[in-house]
Amino acid sequence: MPGGNTAVTNGSSLRSAIVEVGAALGLEASTEVYVGRRLWGSKRMIDVVLTHPTTRQRLGVECKFQGTPGTAEEKIPSTIEDIRSWPIPGIVVFAGPGFSANMKAYLLSTGKAVELPDVEVWLRFYFGLELNA
Numbered sequence: 001m002p003g004g005n006t007a008v009t010n011g012s013s014l015r016s017a018i019v020e021v022g023a024a025l026g027l028e029a030s031t032e033v034y035v036g037r038r039l040w041g042s043k044r045m046i047d048v049v050l051t052h053p054t055t056r057q058r059l060g061v062e063c064k065f066q067g068t069p070g071t072a073e074e075k076i077p078s079t080i081e082d083i084r085s086w087p088i089p090g091i092v093v094f095a096g097p098g099f100s101a102n103m104k105a106y107l108l109s110t111g112k113a114v115e116l117p118d119v120e121v122w123l124r125f126y127f128g129l130e131l132n133a
Contacts, residue, residue, distance in 0.1 A: 008095050008116065014063040015047050018093055021120055022050045025129055033060070035087055046086065052127050059126060060090035066098035073103045080110050093119050 008014045019029040028051040035044050046060040062079055076092070083090040094107060095116040107113035114122045124131055 008065060009067070011047075011063055011065045014065045014093065014095050014116065017095075017116060018048045018050075018061050018063060018119065021123065022048070025120070025123055025127070026053065027051060027123070027127065028053055035060075038082070044082070044085075046090065049088070050123070050127075055127075057127060058088045059123075060086050060088050062090060062092045064092055064094040066094075066096040068098045069100065070098060073099055076103060076107065080107075080112050083112060091122075 008017050015031060019031065022029040030049045030051070031047065033046045033049045035046055038044050047063045048061040050059045050061060051057070060083070062083065064076065064079065066073055076094075079092055083092070090112070092107060092113040093116055094104075094113060099107075104115075108115075121131070123129070
């Protein structure tokens, strides 16, 4: 998988890995895309927006990395909820050894999250790209 051999160590390197996977699949990538305001007025930013160059189909990607166990994962359910208000479809791509088994199970159960090692095949399906590459 493109980007699969790159060890991610923080949210920024996870975002870079998603951009790299997208580029390897021929997708255009934009980072930190402003898409309006949240209910309480703060800016809503999407970590990565991938765009198919021909169809212009878009997907927003929220990148979540957790290196150690802790309370950061408690914010994940609100992230899944926030994606519903985006003007485009979106997913969470997550990585890192700090996610609990319960949080991983929750994320995968939403249908709106994918672990980094599985993101290439997920993107191939979503954008209708060749599957046997």
